[in-house]
Amino acid sequence: MAERTYLSVSALNRYLKYRFEHDENLQTILLKAEISNFKRHSRGHLYLTLKDDTSQISAVMFAGNTKGLNFEPKDGDKVIIEGHVSVYEPYGTYQVYINKMDLDGIGDLYLAYEKLKAELQKQGLFEDSHKSKIPHYPRVIGVITSPTGAAVRDIINVISIRYPLAKIIIYPALVQGVDAKESITKQIVRANQDRYADVLIVGRGGGSIEDLWGFNEEIVARAIYQSRIPIISAVGHETDFTIADFVADLRASTPSHAAELAVPSKQDILKYLGNMKTRFMVSLNQSLELSKKHFLQTTRNHYFQHPEKITESKKLALMYLEDKLNAYKPAKRIEHLQQSIMQYQIRFQQAILAKVKNKEGHYIQISQKLDLVNPLNIMQKGFTIVKQSDVLKKSVKDIDTDQSITVSFYDGDLDCNIIKKVVK
Numbered sequence: 001m002a003e004r005t006y007l008s009v010s011a012l013n014r015y016l017k018y019r020f021e022h023d024e025n026l027q028t029i030l031l032k033a034e035i036s037n038f039k040r041h042s043r044g045h046l047y048l049t050l051k052d053d054t055s056q057i058s059a060v061m062f063a064g065n066t067k068g069l070n071f072e073p074k075d076g077d078k079v080i081i082e083g084h085v086s087v088y089e090p091y092g093t094y095q096v097y098i099n100k101m102d103l104d105g106i107g108d109l110y111l112a113y114e115k116l117k118a119e120l121q122k123q124g125l126f127e128d129s130h131k132s133k134i135p136h137y138p139r140v141i142g143v144i145t146s147p148t149g150a151a152v153r154d155i156i157n158v159i160s161i162r163y164p165l166a167k168i169i170i171y172p173a174l175v176q177g178v179d180a181k182e183s184i185t186k187q188i189v190r191a192n193q194d195r196y197a198d199v200l201i202v203g204r205g206g207g208s209i210e211d212l213w214g215f216n217e218e219i220v221a222r223a224i225y226q227s228r229i230p231i232i233s234a235v236g237h238e239t240d241f242t243i244a245d246f247v248a249d250l251r252a253s254t255p256s257h258a259a260e261l262a263v264p265s266k267q268d269i270l271k272y273l274g275n276m277k278t279r280f281m282v283s284l285n286q287s288l289e290l291s292k293k294h295f296l297q298t299t300r301n302h303y304f305q306h307p308e309k310i311t312e313s314k315k316l317a318l319m320y321l322e323d324k325l326n327a328y329k330p331a332k333r334i335e336h337l338q339q340s341i342m343q344y345q346i347r348f349q350q351a352i353l354a355k356v357k358n359k360e361g362h363y364i365q366i367s368q369k370l371d372l373v374n375p376l377n378i379m380q381k382g383f384t385i386v387k388q389s390d391v392l393k394k395s396v397k398d399i400d401t402d403q404s405i406t407v408s409f410y411d412g413d414l415d416c417n418i419i420k421k422v423v424k
Helices: 011-019 105-120 150-162 180-194 218-224 244-248 255-262 264-304 310-328 331-375 373-381
Strands: 030-041 048-049 058-060 077-086 092-103 140-145 165-174 199-204 231-235 385-388 405-409 412-416
Touching: 011 077, 011 255, 030 105, 058 077, 077 105, 092 105, 105 218, 105 244, 140 150, 140 180, 140 255, 150 165, 150 199, 150 255, 150 310, 165 180, 180 199, 180 218, 199 255, 218 244, 231 244, 231 255
Parallel strands: 058 092, 140 165, 140 199, 199 231
Antiparallel strands: 030 048, 030 077, 048 058, 077 092, 385 405, 405 412
């Protein structure tokens, strides 16, 4: 009778963990569930139970992954999570290890995001081989964003400080709401038709997944992919990536970061010019010294080999040549070149200062014009905006009396029921 081999409990648990971790279906899972038995460890780890109507499973979210949470979890919350399943060897229990967790209100959006991401990745829209390099010294920067948001001001400020020689063209676009995708796409197409810009910055400030959804639309992704102008995505949400980030030629974490990536720093340019000046002067000095030595050696060898030819006239000629050589000695030549370089540096600094002043004046004019047409400033005078089912209404004829309306003032909104409609 063959001897039977017995496993230890540790070996069994280790084997089960191996099987779990090598099952592709368990390494990336998406779950919708309700939180119960929620506990936060002193070290920041989250321990909870995920349940539905008939089943439950233990779960843990380690402290390093909780940094991306945009809500405070509690018992009863409906959530959607991304993670993997594995075995906890000491107890022989399996549980969900959570990488990401959001409230279930955005669950459908997240699933749509993952689906589109997988489709576009399969079609090759994310491949590095299709991405263009950002020019080192762009003359014109195109910015596609809201003309009244903080993002456009940050971009203008950074570019004006780092590289005031560049011009900025604002392509105003809606970056939030149902019309955002068409607006962003339209401006990308327009910028490519104009062909003024050497690089485009496309983005907005941070927000929720609903706020950023315009940058997760397929129409926007394909417009970025088809752009002949290199595009830097600048959606201000450092922890999460939008579809636009994957397709763009370069991704920035914030609009300010995008501006830094789009242009060089004038300090770096001046440092580079200084290094080039030093290398040029060293090379010139070496070249002149070699030429001087060669000339003197050749002349001396000639007369030493033929001393009979050294006459008074030859001596005078030699003295003339030596005087002429002294006039072109390296020290004087270097001094002249140093003066020329200093003049170029002064002219460069003056051009930068003039450009900064011009940009500052232009920026002030633009800011004043934007303030004049800023809807919030107009609304402070007593005007309001009326929407019904999130659709802007411009006439009382367009109002449906069976539905409520939202009246937006400059400092808040009113949800109103319609008692009577009078058409003039």
